[in-house]
Amino acid sequence: MENRYVPKEHVPKERIRLDPVPDMREVRITDQVILGRADLVLIAGPCVIESADHAVGLARAVADIARRAGVPYVFKASFDKANRTSLSSFRGPGLAAGVAALRRVRDEIKVPILTDIHEPGQAAPAAEVADILQIPAFLSRQTDLIVAAAKTGRVVNLKKGQFLAPKDIRHAIDKVTGSGNDRVFVTERGFSFGYNNLVVDMRAFPMMRALGVPVVFDVTHSLQLPGGGDGVTAGLAEYIDPLARAGVGAGVDGVFLEVHEEPARAKSDAQNALALDKLAPLLDQLVRIHAISSATAAATTARG
Numbered sequence: 001m002e003n004r005y006v007p008k009e010h011v012p013k014e015r016i017r018l019d020p021v022p023d024m025r026e027v028r029i030t031d032q033v034i035l036g037r038a039d040l041v042l043i044a045g046p047c048v049i050e051s052a053d054h055a056v057g058l059a060r061a062v063a064d065i066a067r068r069a070g071v072p073y074v075f076k077a078s079f080d081k082a083n084r085t086s087l088s089s090f091r092g093p094g095l096a097a098g099v100a101a102l103r104r105v106r107d108e109i110k111v112p113i114l115t116d117i118h119e120p121g122q123a124a125p126a127a128e129v130a131d132i133l134q135i136p137a138f139l140s141r142q143t144d145l146i147v148a149a150a151k152t153g154r155v156v157n158l159k160k161g162q163f164l165a166p167k168d169i170r171h172a173i174d175k176v177t178g179s180g181n182d183r184v185f186v187t188e189r190g191f192s193f194g195y196n197n198l199v200v201d202m203r204a205f206p207m208m209r210a211l212g213v214p215v216v217f218d219v220t221h222s223l224q225l226p227g228g229g230d231g232v233t234a235g236l237a238e239y240i241d242p243l244a245r246a247g248v249g250a251g252v253d254g255v256f257l258e259v260h261e262e263p264a265r266a267k268s269d270a271q272n273a274l275a276l277d278k279l280a281p282l283l284d285q286l287v288r289i290h291a292i293s294s295a296t297a298a299a300t301t302a303r304g
Contacts, residue, residue: 024212027185029112029131029155033072035185035214040290041254042066042283043114043216045076047268048092052101059109061276062259069283074112074132075105076256081268082118083138090267095125103129114157120148127152137161137189137221140172150179157185159218162192166207173213185214187256188247190222196234198222200243202250214253219244221258223272235272237263241282248289255286 026036035041044062049055059075066073079098081091092098102113106129116134117126123145126133133149135142137159149156156176160169169186176184186208190198200222208215222243225234244255260266263273274282 024209025182025214027155027183027214029074033074033112035216035253038294039070039072040248040252040287041074041216042069042071043074043076043254043256044259044279046260047258047266047273048078048081048090049098049101050267051093052097052104055101055105056108058259058261058276059105059111061261062279063109063111065280065283069280069287071283071287074114075102075109076114076134076258077102077105078116078268079126080118080122083136092268095122099125099129117145117149120144123148123152127154131155132157134187135159135172140164140169143175146172146175147179150176150181150184153181153183155183155185156181157187157216159187159189160204160208162190162198166201166204167211169208170211173211185216185253186211187216187218188222188252189218189256190224192226196225196227198224198226200247202246205247205250205252209251209253216254216256217244217247217252218256219247220256220272220274225271235270237272237274240272240274240278241285244282244286245289248286249293251293 024036026034028034033041046058055077063073079092079095102115106113112131113129114132114134115126115130116136117123118136123133132155133152134157135146135149138161139145140158140161158169158172173184188204190200193199205215219240223236223239258273259276259279260273261276263270263275266273
């Protein structure tokens with residue numbers, strides 16, 4: 001989809017890395033997917049595994065869109081949503097069935113896998129199939145959980161708690177690296193702001209990148225209205241596009257999107273998921289914005 005606001009002739013022919021940061025580490029997920037380099041990485045999938053067939057089908061569709069956009073792709077889905085608002089909310093298939101579903105995605109679609117863990121005992125089983133173990137935002141201070149994830153040797157994604165200032169995530173980073181694992185990145189998903197609301201502070205992205213680790217922007221979770229739906233988490237999916245564009249313009253290494261072919265029928269986070277048919281045009285815009293943001297940062301540093 002052509003973006004009339006960003007003419008192609010204004011996009012650098014060669015992608016340039018974002019503003020250099022002293023001792024900025026690249027995080028190698030696979031040989032084809034590396035955070036902290038020139039490419040904008042896409043992390044996307046359903047909020048929760050609804051079935052193995054659904055996960056495989058959605059992964060195949062998103063992988064095809066990412067391939068056409070020239071974007072490295074990581075499939076994301078949870079085997080258990082332990083932090084649902086209501087006791088009656090769908091949590092997922094559980095660890096054993098979830099790992100089996102994720103293994104199918106990895107083997108059939110040939111993409112790296114990200115999944116979250118909520119207890120230290122889940123780290124090793126999840127690491128058998130996942131390339132990235134994610135620490136949920138609400139658990140970003142849980143030392144035993146972070147250490148267990150780090151000791152698997154897998155890449156660790158630390159979601160910054162909605163209650164933490166950007167630079168405070170350094171303590172969680174230190175828990176990973178202090179456990180002998182330097183393969184770590186952080187993800188922004190908004191700050192608590194009054195009742196049932198989150199906001200994204202664009203200053204957070206350069207602040208956290210200055211800590212020397214790649215930064216990913218979780219766009220769709222940032223549009224949640226936690227607990228704002230009478231026993232469920234509500235959301236504002238209509239603002240995905242502008243928020244994503246703003247975050248990539250501010251400078252990030254990747255974007256995280258919950259995607260579903262029919263969001264209204266999604267079993268988790270239905271109100272803040274991106275419809276599959278809207279992914280390709282959005283991704284096209286984000287790639288162009290990322291190229292301009294990176295080139296501008298590099299030029300500013302050169303003048304410096």
